[in-house]
Amino acid sequence: MMNLNQHRRAAATRTGLGRKAVRIGLLAGVGLTAVATAATAQAAGPGSTAGTGHGVAIASDSAHALAVPGQRTRFDDSFTVHQEGSVFAAAFHNQAEADSVGCTAAKPCRSVALSFQIVTMAGENIHLNAVNTSNAANRHCDGCQTLAGAYQFIVSTPRPFTLSGAQLRQLADIHRRLDALGRSTAPIATVKAQADALAAQVTALLDTAAAHAPKGPGVDALGVTAPHVTVHRMYTS
Incomplete structure (x- = not known):
């Protein structure tokens, strides 16, 4: 619960070239080294924009909830899946x-x-810029509850x-359960814990999918960069 007026906090995670990453609030993938990378849109929602071409992928997703005296309870969620294939450069933003x-x-x-943003891509030495942010503001709102999770x-x-x-059907089911949090009257801390549990299910699913990704005919698995699943988690309240 946040009860300070005129309060805002913002944070971001960014990744750079290759396998370097700065991560805040990382949920590590099961059995995989968490390293940065990223991915275009299949099943993009209304809070999403995406574009791709010639091996370059760009997408932006967001969720925004505004509560005011006339509508004191507000919930918004975004759940998008972006599948890029082979790329050499990518830029992704989630907020x-x-x-x-x-x-x-x-x-x-x-x-x-x-906001849940799921992206996949393939390639070696990909130039990547990935940003994940959350912002929560409580303005002239004593005793109000405000939570943003990316x-x-x-x-x-x-x-x-x-x-x-x-x-994809499993992801759709997770999305439905995320939507259901909008009807929850549970404390904010409980909603946050439930969202974390859904995120853990997404991570496990992606770990399994990446582990079974094709390595190519006649390729020594030990000589190829292993698949990686990276999860950035950012909350402000």
Whole structure:
């Protein structure tokens, strides 16, 4: 719960060239080294923009919830899957923003925004810029609850692969359960824990998918860069 007026915090995670990464709040992939990489849009939602061409992938996803006296409870979520194939450069941005404005301690506001961005790509020495941010603001809103959570899941494999129909259906089911958090009246801490649990399920699914990605005929598996799943998690409240 946040009860300070005129308060805002913002944070970001960025990745640079190759396998270097700066990570805040990392959820490590099961059995895989967490290293940075990233990916275009298949199943992009209304908070998403994407573009790709000639081996370059760009996408931006966001969720924004605004609570005010006339609508004191607001929830917004974004859940997008971007599958790029082979790329040599990629730029991805994921953001969650929640604002509570002008409510009182007697009639407080509750604003929650959660954004899940899932991206896959393939290649070696990919030039990548990945940014994951969350922003929460409580303005003139004593006793209000404001929570913003951004999750960015990035999968890198040496050779292209696509998520199977069964895996996409599993992701769709996780998305439905994320949507259901909008109807929750549980404390903010519980909502956050439930979102973390859904993120862990996404991570496990992607770990399995990446582990079974093709390595190519006649290729020594030990001589090829192993698949990597990176998860960035950022919360502000």
